[in-house]
Amino acid sequence: MGEVRIVGTAHVSERSIEAVRDAIEEFSPDVVGVELDRGRYAALKKEQAPPKVEDVLKAGNFSQLLFQWTLGYIQRKIGMDVGVEPGAEMVAAIGEVERRGLRLALIDRDIRITLARFWQGMSLWEKMKMIYALAASLSGPGEDGIDVDALTEQDVVTAALEEFRRFSPNGARALIDERDAYIARRIIDLSGRYERVLAVVGAGHVRGVERYLSSPELLPAEEDLVAPPRHYPWGKIIGGVFVVLFALLIISLAFSGVGFEVLVWAILYWVLINGVLAAAFTIAAGGHPLSAVTAFGVAWMTSLNPLMAAGWFAAAVEAKIRKPSTADFQRIMDAENFSEMRKVPIFRVVLVAALANVGSTLGTIAYFAFISPILGIDPTVIIPQGFANFVGWLGGLFSP
Incomplete structure:
Protein backbone atom coordinates (compact mmCIF):
# COMPACT_ATOMS: atom_id res chain seq x y z
CA MET A 1 0.00 0.00 0.00
CA GLY A 2 1.21 3.50 -0.81
CA GLU A 3 1.86 6.34 1.61
CA VAL A 4 -1.14 8.59 2.25
CA ARG A 5 -1.19 12.18 3.41
CA ILE A 6 -4.39 14.14 4.12
CA VAL A 7 -4.73 17.92 3.99
CA GLY A 8 -7.75 19.30 5.84
CA THR A 9 -9.12 22.55 4.43
CA ALA A 10 -11.84 25.14 4.89
CA HIS A 11 -13.55 25.85 1.59
CA VAL A 12 -13.37 29.63 1.97
CA SER A 13 -9.92 30.02 3.56
CA GLU A 14 -6.90 31.67 1.95
CA ARG A 15 -4.67 29.72 4.32
CA SER A 16 -6.11 26.47 3.00
CA ILE A 17 -5.08 27.41 -0.53
CA GLU A 18 -1.52 27.91 0.65
CA ALA A 19 -1.62 24.65 2.64
CA VAL A 20 -2.64 22.68 -0.45
CA ARG A 21 0.15 24.15 -2.56
CA ASP A 22 2.72 23.60 0.18
CA ALA A 23 1.65 19.97 0.65
CA ILE A 24 2.00 19.22 -3.06
CA GLU A 25 5.42 20.88 -3.10
CA GLU A 26 6.68 19.06 -0.02
CA PHE A 27 5.08 15.62 -0.48
CA SER A 28 5.52 15.28 -4.26
CA PRO A 29 2.52 12.94 -4.63
CA ASP A 30 1.93 10.60 -7.55
CA VAL A 31 -1.78 11.36 -7.41
CA VAL A 32 -3.87 14.05 -5.74
CA GLY A 33 -7.41 13.14 -4.64
CA VAL A 34 -9.78 16.06 -4.18
CA GLU A 35 -13.11 16.18 -2.37
CA LEU A 36 -15.13 16.61 -5.55
CA ASP A 37 -17.44 14.55 -7.70
CA ARG A 38 -17.67 14.84 -11.49
CA GLY A 39 -20.48 17.38 -11.38
CA ARG A 40 -18.76 19.79 -8.99
CA TYR A 41 -15.43 19.32 -10.80
CA ALA A 42 -17.07 20.32 -14.09
CA ALA A 43 -18.70 23.31 -12.36
CA LEU A 44 -15.37 24.51 -10.94
CA LYS A 45 -13.74 24.09 -14.33
CA LYS A 46 -16.67 25.94 -15.96
CA GLU A 47 -17.31 22.87 -18.10
CA GLN A 48 -20.76 21.98 -16.80
CA ALA A 49 -23.76 22.84 -18.94
CA PRO A 50 -26.60 24.32 -16.87
CA PRO A 51 -29.57 22.03 -16.30
CA LYS A 52 -32.67 22.43 -18.42
CA VAL A 53 -35.44 24.42 -16.78
CA GLU A 54 -38.08 21.86 -17.73
CA ASP A 55 -36.03 19.07 -16.14
CA VAL A 56 -35.79 21.01 -12.88
CA LEU A 57 -39.53 21.64 -12.80
CA LYS A 58 -40.41 18.05 -13.71
CA ALA A 59 -38.19 16.65 -10.94
CA GLY A 60 -40.46 18.21 -8.32
CA ASN A 61 -37.85 18.22 -5.53
CA PHE A 62 -38.43 21.91 -4.80
CA SER A 63 -37.58 21.90 -1.09
CA GLN A 64 -34.32 20.08 -1.76
CA LEU A 65 -33.40 22.58 -4.48
CA LEU A 66 -34.06 25.54 -2.20
CA PHE A 67 -31.93 23.94 0.49
CA GLN A 68 -29.06 23.39 -1.97
CA TRP A 69 -29.21 26.92 -3.36
CA THR A 70 -29.47 28.49 0.08
CA LEU A 71 -26.50 26.55 1.42
CA GLY A 72 -24.51 27.56 -1.65
CA TYR A 73 -25.45 31.20 -1.11
CA ILE A 74 -24.37 31.16 2.54
CA GLN A 75 -21.03 29.60 1.62
CA ARG A 76 -20.51 32.16 -1.15
CA LYS A 77 -21.44 34.98 1.22
CA ILE A 78 -18.79 33.89 3.72
CA GLY A 79 -16.32 33.54 0.86
CA MET A 80 -17.07 37.02 -0.46
CA ASP A 81 -16.65 38.52 3.01
CA VAL A 82 -13.16 37.05 3.37
CA GLY A 83 -12.19 37.54 -0.28
CA VAL A 84 -11.99 33.85 -1.18
CA GLU A 85 -14.19 32.03 -3.69
CA PRO A 86 -15.79 28.87 -2.22
CA GLY A 87 -13.87 25.82 -3.45
CA ALA A 88 -10.79 27.91 -4.16
CA GLU A 89 -8.54 25.39 -2.41
CA MET A 90 -9.82 22.68 -4.75
CA VAL A 91 -9.18 24.92 -7.74
CA ALA A 92 -5.67 25.51 -6.41
CA ALA A 93 -5.09 21.77 -6.05
CA ILE A 94 -6.35 21.12 -9.58
CA GLY A 95 -4.16 23.92 -10.92
CA GLU A 96 -1.05 22.53 -9.22
CA VAL A 97 -1.81 19.03 -10.47
CA GLU A 98 -2.14 20.25 -14.04
CA ARG A 99 0.95 22.45 -13.82
CA ARG A 100 3.09 19.58 -12.51
CA GLY A 101 1.60 16.96 -14.79
CA LEU A 102 0.33 14.84 -11.86
CA ARG A 103 -2.69 12.56 -11.79
CA LEU A 104 -5.94 13.89 -10.38
CA ALA A 105 -8.61 11.74 -8.71
CA LEU A 106 -12.15 12.73 -7.73
CA ILE A 107 -12.84 11.04 -4.42
CA ASP A 108 -16.20 12.40 -3.22
CA ARG A 109 -19.65 10.90 -3.67
CA ASP A 110 -22.02 12.25 -6.31
CA ILE A 111 -23.60 15.37 -4.83
CA ARG A 112 -27.03 14.30 -6.07
CA ILE A 113 -26.86 11.10 -4.03
CA THR A 114 -25.61 12.99 -0.98
CA LEU A 115 -28.35 15.61 -1.13
CA ALA A 116 -31.06 13.01 -1.72
CA ARG A 117 -29.88 10.88 1.21
CA PHE A 118 -29.48 13.99 3.35
CA TRP A 119 -32.92 15.47 2.71
CA GLN A 120 -34.93 12.26 2.62
CA GLY A 121 -33.10 10.81 5.61
CA MET A 122 -33.98 13.69 7.93
CA SER A 123 -37.04 13.58 10.13
CA LEU A 124 -39.74 16.22 9.74
CA TRP A 125 -38.55 17.91 12.93
CA GLU A 126 -34.97 18.04 11.63
CA LYS A 127 -36.17 19.56 8.36
CA MET A 128 -38.16 22.21 10.21
CA LYS A 129 -35.15 23.13 12.34
CA MET A 130 -32.92 23.21 9.26
CA ILE A 131 -35.29 25.49 7.36
CA TYR A 132 -35.53 27.83 10.35
CA ALA A 133 -31.75 27.94 10.72
CA LEU A 134 -31.27 28.68 7.02
CA ALA A 135 -33.93 31.39 7.10
CA ALA A 136 -32.21 32.98 10.10
CA SER A 137 -28.88 32.87 8.25
CA LEU A 138 -30.42 34.60 5.24
CA SER A 139 -32.07 37.36 7.26
CA GLY A 140 -28.99 38.04 9.36
CA PRO A 141 -25.95 35.97 8.42
CA GLY A 142 -23.69 37.42 11.09
CA GLU A 143 -20.44 36.21 9.55
CA ASP A 144 -18.47 39.24 10.73
CA GLY A 145 -17.12 37.46 13.77
CA ILE A 146 -16.12 34.22 12.01
CA ASP A 147 -12.46 33.26 12.03
CA VAL A 148 -12.46 31.27 8.79
CA ASP A 149 -8.92 29.95 9.25
CA ALA A 150 -9.97 28.46 12.60
CA LEU A 151 -12.31 26.17 10.66
CA THR A 152 -9.35 23.94 9.82
CA GLU A 153 -8.32 23.48 13.48
CA GLN A 154 -9.41 20.04 14.64
CA ASP A 155 -10.76 21.10 18.04
CA VAL A 156 -12.95 23.74 16.42
CA VAL A 157 -14.08 21.31 13.72
CA THR A 158 -14.89 18.59 16.26
CA ALA A 159 -16.99 20.99 18.34
CA ALA A 160 -18.86 22.17 15.24
CA LEU A 161 -19.56 18.60 14.09
CA GLU A 162 -20.79 17.56 17.52
CA GLU A 163 -23.17 20.52 17.50
CA PHE A 164 -24.42 19.57 14.04
CA ARG A 165 -25.00 15.97 15.17
CA ARG A 166 -27.14 17.21 18.05
CA PHE A 167 -29.00 19.48 15.67
CA SER A 168 -29.59 16.87 12.96
CA PRO A 169 -28.24 13.35 13.59
CA ASN A 170 -29.70 11.97 10.35
CA GLY A 171 -28.40 14.89 8.33
CA ALA A 172 -24.92 14.45 9.83
CA ARG A 173 -24.96 10.79 8.85
CA ALA A 174 -25.50 11.59 5.17
CA LEU A 175 -23.36 14.72 4.92
CA ILE A 176 -20.43 13.60 7.04
CA ASP A 177 -20.28 9.95 8.13
CA GLU A 178 -21.23 8.32 4.84
CA ARG A 179 -18.94 10.63 2.89
CA ASP A 180 -16.08 9.90 5.31
CA ALA A 181 -16.48 6.24 4.43
CA TYR A 182 -16.82 6.88 0.69
CA ILE A 183 -13.74 9.13 0.60
CA ALA A 184 -11.75 6.61 2.65
CA ARG A 185 -12.65 3.86 0.17
CA ARG A 186 -11.42 5.97 -2.73
CA ILE A 187 -8.17 6.77 -0.91
CA ILE A 188 -7.55 3.10 -0.09
CA ASP A 189 -8.13 2.26 -3.74
CA LEU A 190 -5.65 4.94 -4.83
CA SER A 191 -3.05 3.79 -2.30
CA GLY A 192 -3.20 0.34 -3.83
CA ARG A 193 -2.18 1.78 -7.21
CA TYR A 194 0.14 4.67 -6.35
CA GLU A 195 3.08 5.04 -3.97
CA ARG A 196 2.29 8.54 -2.71
CA VAL A 197 -1.30 9.72 -2.37
CA LEU A 198 -2.29 13.22 -1.27
CA ALA A 199 -5.95 13.73 -0.35
CA VAL A 200 -7.40 17.24 -0.13
CA VAL A 201 -10.62 17.14 1.94
CA GLY A 202 -12.65 19.45 4.13
CA ALA A 203 -11.39 19.64 7.69
CA GLY A 204 -14.64 18.11 8.94
CA HIS A 205 -13.82 14.84 7.18
CA VAL A 206 -10.22 14.42 8.34
CA ARG A 207 -10.85 12.58 11.61
CA GLY A 208 -13.49 10.25 10.16
CA VAL A 209 -11.43 9.42 7.08
CA GLU A 210 -8.34 8.72 9.17
CA ARG A 211 -10.36 6.43 11.43
CA TYR A 212 -11.47 4.36 8.44
CA LEU A 213 -7.97 4.30 6.97
CA SER A 214 -6.56 2.91 10.21
CA SER A 215 -9.44 0.41 10.59
CA PRO A 216 -10.73 -0.40 7.08
CA GLU A 217 -12.74 -3.33 8.45
CA LEU A 218 -15.17 -0.72 9.81
CA LEU A 219 -16.02 0.51 6.34
CA PRO A 220 -19.66 -0.07 5.29
CA ALA A 221 -20.34 -1.88 2.04
CA GLU A 222 -19.93 0.19 -1.12
CA GLU A 223 -23.53 -0.35 -2.22
CA ASP A 224 -24.80 1.02 1.09
CA LEU A 225 -23.05 4.31 0.36
CA VAL A 226 -24.24 4.90 -3.20
CA ALA A 227 -27.70 3.32 -3.28
CA PRO A 228 -30.72 5.64 -3.48
CA PRO A 229 -32.05 6.45 -0.02
CA ARG A 230 -34.49 3.91 1.33
CA HIS A 231 -37.41 5.49 3.12
CA TYR A 232 -41.10 5.16 3.67
CA PRO A 233 -43.19 7.65 1.65
Missing part, protein backbone atom coordinates in the same frame (compact mmCIF):
# COMPACT_ATOMS: atom_id res chain seq x y z
CA TRP A 234 -44.43 9.32 4.81
CA GLY A 235 -45.79 12.32 2.92
CA LYS A 236 -48.06 10.11 0.82
CA ILE A 237 -49.02 7.98 3.81
CA ILE A 238 -49.98 11.01 5.93
CA GLY A 239 -51.78 12.51 2.93
CA GLY A 240 -53.74 9.28 2.56
CA VAL A 241 -54.69 9.40 6.23
CA PHE A 242 -56.08 12.93 5.80
CA VAL A 243 -58.09 11.81 2.78
CA VAL A 244 -59.62 8.98 4.80
CA LEU A 245 -60.39 11.35 7.69
CA PHE A 246 -62.07 13.83 5.36
CA ALA A 247 -64.15 11.10 3.74
CA LEU A 248 -65.11 9.78 7.16
CA LEU A 249 -66.13 13.26 8.30
CA ILE A 250 -68.27 13.98 5.24
CA ILE A 251 -69.96 10.54 5.35
CA SER A 252 -70.64 10.92 9.07
CA LEU A 253 -72.14 14.37 8.62
CA ALA A 254 -74.29 13.18 5.72
CA PHE A 255 -75.78 10.31 7.75
CA SER A 256 -75.85 11.87 11.22
CA GLY A 257 -78.93 14.00 10.68
CA VAL A 258 -77.22 17.35 11.40
CA GLY A 259 -78.70 18.77 8.22
CA PHE A 260 -77.70 19.48 4.66
CA GLU A 261 -76.51 23.00 5.47
CA VAL A 262 -73.84 21.76 7.90
CA LEU A 263 -72.62 19.27 5.29
CA VAL A 264 -72.33 22.01 2.67
CA TRP A 265 -70.41 24.26 5.05
CA ALA A 266 -68.03 21.42 5.93
CA ILE A 267 -67.19 21.02 2.24
CA LEU A 268 -67.00 24.77 1.64
CA TYR A 269 -64.61 25.28 4.55
CA TRP A 270 -62.39 22.52 3.14
CA VAL A 271 -62.12 24.50 -0.11
CA LEU A 272 -61.64 27.85 1.61
CA ILE A 273 -59.11 26.93 4.30
CA ASN A 274 -56.91 24.90 1.96
CA GLY A 275 -57.19 27.47 -0.81
CA VAL A 276 -56.62 30.59 1.26
CA LEU A 277 -53.49 29.27 2.95
CA ALA A 278 -52.04 27.90 -0.30
CA ALA A 279 -52.68 31.24 -2.00
CA ALA A 280 -51.30 33.24 0.95
CA PHE A 281 -48.06 31.28 0.97
CA THR A 282 -47.80 31.70 -2.80
CA ILE A 283 -48.04 35.47 -2.39
CA ALA A 284 -45.53 35.32 0.48
CA ALA A 285 -43.10 33.64 -1.91
CA GLY A 286 -43.48 36.57 -4.30
CA GLY A 287 -45.73 34.65 -6.66
CA HIS A 288 -47.89 36.30 -9.30
CA PRO A 289 -51.58 36.80 -8.39
CA LEU A 290 -52.52 34.30 -11.12
CA SER A 291 -50.27 31.71 -9.44
CA ALA A 292 -51.99 32.43 -6.13
CA VAL A 293 -55.42 32.05 -7.76
CA THR A 294 -54.27 28.74 -9.23
CA ALA A 295 -53.06 27.54 -5.84
CA PHE A 296 -56.39 28.54 -4.32
CA GLY A 297 -58.32 26.75 -7.03
CA VAL A 298 -56.53 23.40 -6.83
CA ALA A 299 -55.54 23.13 -3.14
CA TRP A 300 -58.80 21.48 -2.08
CA MET A 301 -58.33 18.84 -4.80
CA THR A 302 -54.61 18.18 -4.35
CA SER A 303 -55.13 17.78 -0.60
CA LEU A 304 -57.40 14.85 -1.47
CA ASN A 305 -54.77 13.26 -3.72
CA PRO A 306 -51.42 12.34 -2.09
CA LEU A 307 -49.88 12.00 -5.57
CA MET A 308 -50.53 15.65 -6.45
CA ALA A 309 -49.45 18.97 -4.94
CA ALA A 310 -50.83 22.50 -5.20
CA GLY A 311 -47.30 23.83 -5.65
CA TRP A 312 -46.88 21.97 -8.92
CA PHE A 313 -49.80 23.83 -10.48
CA ALA A 314 -48.79 27.18 -9.00
CA ALA A 315 -45.23 26.66 -10.26
CA ALA A 316 -46.48 25.84 -13.77
CA VAL A 317 -48.38 29.14 -13.93
CA GLU A 318 -45.48 31.05 -12.38
CA ALA A 319 -43.12 29.59 -14.97
CA LYS A 320 -45.42 30.69 -17.79
CA ILE A 321 -45.38 34.21 -16.41
CA ARG A 322 -41.72 34.51 -15.29
CA LYS A 323 -40.29 32.56 -18.25
CA PRO A 324 -37.16 31.16 -16.50
CA SER A 325 -34.14 30.32 -18.64
CA THR A 326 -30.91 28.38 -18.26
CA ALA A 327 -29.12 31.67 -17.61
CA ASP A 328 -31.01 31.89 -14.32
CA PHE A 329 -28.86 29.20 -12.72
CA GLN A 330 -25.76 31.36 -13.15
CA ARG A 331 -27.64 34.38 -11.86
CA ILE A 332 -28.40 32.43 -8.67
CA MET A 333 -24.69 31.67 -8.33
CA ASP A 334 -23.80 35.35 -8.86
CA ALA A 335 -26.41 36.78 -6.45
CA GLU A 336 -24.83 38.82 -3.66
CA ASN A 337 -27.84 38.70 -1.34
CA PHE A 338 -31.08 36.83 -0.87
CA SER A 339 -33.14 39.66 -2.37
CA GLU A 340 -31.24 39.25 -5.63
CA MET A 341 -31.82 35.50 -5.55
CA ARG A 342 -35.58 36.02 -5.16
CA LYS A 343 -35.62 38.16 -8.30
CA VAL A 344 -34.25 35.32 -10.43
CA PRO A 345 -37.22 33.74 -12.26
CA ILE A 346 -36.27 30.07 -11.70
CA PHE A 347 -35.65 30.71 -7.99
CA ARG A 348 -39.03 32.45 -7.72
CA VAL A 349 -40.78 29.55 -9.45
CA VAL A 350 -39.21 26.96 -7.15
CA LEU A 351 -39.91 29.10 -4.06
CA VAL A 352 -43.56 29.45 -5.11
CA ALA A 353 -43.86 25.69 -5.56
CA ALA A 354 -42.34 24.91 -2.18
CA LEU A 355 -44.32 27.48 -0.18
CA ALA A 356 -47.62 26.77 -1.93
CA ASN A 357 -47.20 23.14 -0.85
CA VAL A 358 -46.48 24.27 2.70
CA GLY A 359 -49.60 26.45 2.71
CA SER A 360 -51.79 23.64 1.39
CA THR A 361 -50.43 21.23 4.00
CA LEU A 362 -51.04 23.71 6.81
CA GLY A 363 -54.53 24.29 5.43
CA THR A 364 -55.33 20.59 5.72
CA ILE A 365 -54.02 20.48 9.28
CA ALA A 366 -55.91 23.66 10.22
CA TYR A 367 -59.13 22.27 8.78
CA PHE A 368 -59.15 19.23 11.04
CA ALA A 369 -58.01 21.30 14.01
CA PHE A 370 -60.78 23.90 13.78
CA ILE A 371 -63.67 22.45 11.76
CA SER A 372 -65.53 21.07 14.79
CA PRO A 373 -65.81 24.38 16.69
CA ILE A 374 -66.49 26.25 13.42
CA LEU A 375 -69.44 23.98 12.62
CA GLY A 376 -70.51 23.71 16.26
CA ILE A 377 -70.49 19.91 16.29
CA ASP A 378 -69.13 17.33 18.70
CA PRO A 379 -67.09 14.84 16.60
CA THR A 380 -67.15 12.25 19.38
CA VAL A 381 -70.92 12.10 18.93
CA ILE A 382 -71.45 12.93 15.26
CA ILE A 383 -68.84 10.61 13.75
CA PRO A 384 -69.82 7.38 15.61
CA GLN A 385 -73.51 8.09 15.08
CA GLY A 386 -73.17 9.03 11.41
CA PHE A 387 -70.85 6.14 10.61
CA ALA A 388 -73.19 3.67 12.34
CA ASN A 389 -76.09 5.01 10.27
CA PHE A 390 -73.96 4.71 7.12
CA VAL A 391 -73.09 1.09 7.89
CA GLY A 392 -76.76 0.38 8.52
CA TRP A 393 -77.66 2.00 5.20
CA LEU A 394 -75.08 -0.13 3.38
CA GLY A 395 -76.44 -3.22 5.08
CA GLY A 396 -79.91 -2.34 3.87
CA LEU A 397 -78.68 -1.99 0.30
CA PHE A 398 -77.16 -5.45 0.23
CA SER A 399 -79.71 -7.29 2.33
CA PRO A 400 -82.01 -9.70 0.40
